[in-house]
Amino acid sequence: CFETLRKYRLREKIEEAFKDTKNRLDGTRTRVWDGDTLKGRMFCQFVGLGYQCFLHTKIKELKEKLELSLSDKKLAEKDKDQNADLLKWLKKQSMQSLIDWFDCIELTSLRSDNGTVKQRSGETKRDRLFFTLLGIPGFDETPQNQLKVSP
Template sequence: MRATLNDRWIYRLIDEETASGRLAREKFANPSAACPFDSNIYVTSFTEATELGPVKTSDPKGEKVSTKLHYHYYKNKGKAALEEENFVGELHKIQKKLEGGVAREDLEPAEQKMCEKFLTVIPKRGRGKPTVLIKDEPCKAEMLNFGIFVLISNRHRDPWQALRHYRRRNDIEASYHMIKSELDGARARCWDIKRVRGKELCRLIALSYRFHLQSTQEEAERRSRDEELSKLERDRMAGVAAWLKKTTLRQFLGWFDCIETVTVRNKRAKYRWSTECTARDHLVLQMLEENLGSFSVEG
């Protein structure tokens, strides 16, 4: 799992002294700590028996569960440089505001917190401007943790193997990202190929639905510009294209659950019968039927 340095029980390990008397985070400066497949990543690792809590939640003072965990601390130096640049830029922006006469109370809540922690404001004398100084030590302490992320594993002692598995999970999840709708966003994560096969089938079915939706939208846009059609027909096609364009795949599939068409031959029944299907819905169904009829698979 991934953790952050905001958790104190994780944070303490990186600032503990090693057997050589150095802080663990100093290992990030060693060339031997560089990642073999990503030159921006450096690592320092620990293995420690960790108490996870009571065996029974109903008995918090009872027997405790303890397991051996591997803590892998990674520092992305490229990301750290970007975070440092953004941090210093934000400080200078707040400094410029205060020196320009903006009161501390008029700053944004986040800017007020940064001002209190990282800036010293000396009130102005007479008609002069206030002096704003940056506190170096708190800023250095804050920037120490830029670019650092933590992976905790009970299986992988090798930090690079743990990183590969974590990135593989991200790649699998990214492959299911839909531009208009993240249909799989709430699904359980897949870590290997065996578990991904069912999800892959669902994805292919969803992509086929989306393909037909996109083809129908393109055809509606083409017909809305066709000068051979009447103005009324072009306006209807433009309405269909606009509706399809703003409809997500999830909404489009839900549309089939509520749409209903009824064919009535008796003239009296036609006069009295009403349905929920609008003229636009009839056009969409007609175009989908035409699209499916023209679809073919070439081997």
């Protein structure tokens, strides 16, 4: 019963998020020529909101997981500090501020005589830990600025 009530209350959040997304994507005035294009545009916005709700659920699960890991006595002190910092940061962030935070990260390829170096800008250890714990591949053991060198 409580889970049903919680999901029902999410409806308001979904409608509010849909309105915000519509405004951000210049959807206040739909500049389309036919109904199929309008339906496609609205469908894409709806799918984006579905992903946002999925991400919100995953972050909530991650917070719970981090809280449990902090009570684990076997966890190394360094890992406890990193997990505590990540949890503290996540508790302060709204979903929109998280999305805005990671919006600035860019992947750049630099070519030189030695090969191609791919660099990721605006990334911290906390960001890599966040992505690793979410299960996103490619962030687990890479150095901060250098991803891959290919000849």
